[in-house]
Amino acid sequence: MLKDHVHEDAGDDVVEPSPANTSRRRFLQSAAAAATVGVAPHLQAQTPAAQPDAPAAPQFAPAPARPVKLMINGREYTLQLEPRVTLLDALREYAGLMGTKKGCDRGQCGACTVLTNGRRINSCLTLAVMHDGETITTVEGLAQGDTLSPIQRAFIEHDAFQCGYCTPGQLCSATALLAEFGAGTVSTVSADVRRRPVQLTDEEIRERMSGNICRCGAYANIVAAVRAAHTGGNA
Known part of the structure; x- marks a missing residue:
């Protein structure tokens, strides 16, 4: 005997799907399929593509000391x-x-x-x-035993450093600067590059020391120290 949405078959009651259940099931299946399609390219992008066998990088033994x-x-x-x-x-x-x-x-x-x-x-x-x-x-x-060099004494007297990290390089560079000027080496700010500079001006000192950076900014005192070392402390 037929009843609403139910039929008898060998004594088993089977519930037939209603239109509402069918629509909901199809909606969920469609949503799941759409989600799978949307995620697939991302997963594919995350998966490294198979690379052909590449030759191993050559191994070089370190050069002996x-x-x-x-x-x-x-x-x-x-x-x-x-x-x-x-x-x-x-x-x-x-x-x-x-x-x-x-x-x-x-x-x-x-x-x-x-x-x-x-x-x-x-x-x-x-x-x-x-x-x-x-x-x-x-x-x-730079020092001779316990006797500091003129440029070292000048740096102390003119307080030409703060943190002191750049000072070793500044001292070596200034030592070479004085020797170069004494030998008549010109710089890009020399008035006449065909002749030895007559005077070690502050402009000459700044140019010749420009390769040494002081992050503390003690440049004015560094220039004063180099000038004093050049003139024997009479700057």
Whole structure:
């Protein structure tokens, strides 16, 4: 006997789906399918694509260390160094001379300035093996025993530093500056580059010290110290 939405079959009652149930089921199926389609591209993007077998990167054995002889502050050092070790790291990490500072490590600040055969250089930009057999002067070698050099005394008297981090490079650079000016080396601000500059003016000092940055801003006192060292303290 038929009843509303129910029929008898072998004694089992089976509920027939109503139009409302059918519509709701179809809606849920459609929503689930749409969600799956929307997520699939994202999942595919997250899954790394299979790459063909790439050749392995070649492995290079490090270059063996070799002896490098340096005359540093009047003392001979024989250091076992790899060819890629910079002069700055050789001084600090191998020779144990920590006065030379590592600032930017890319030749922009001048904190690592040292003298090689009397010429000032940024020690972070050069390899130690390139200076085998050369004479190196760091800030530790500027004084003669307990007697400070003129530029060191001038820096103290004119308070030409604050935090002091750049001071070793400033002192080495100023030492070279005085030697260069004494030898008649001109600069870009010299009145006549065909002739040796007559006077070490403040403009000359600022130009010749421009490779050394003082982040504390003690530039005026640095210029005064260099001027005083040049004139024997009569600046």
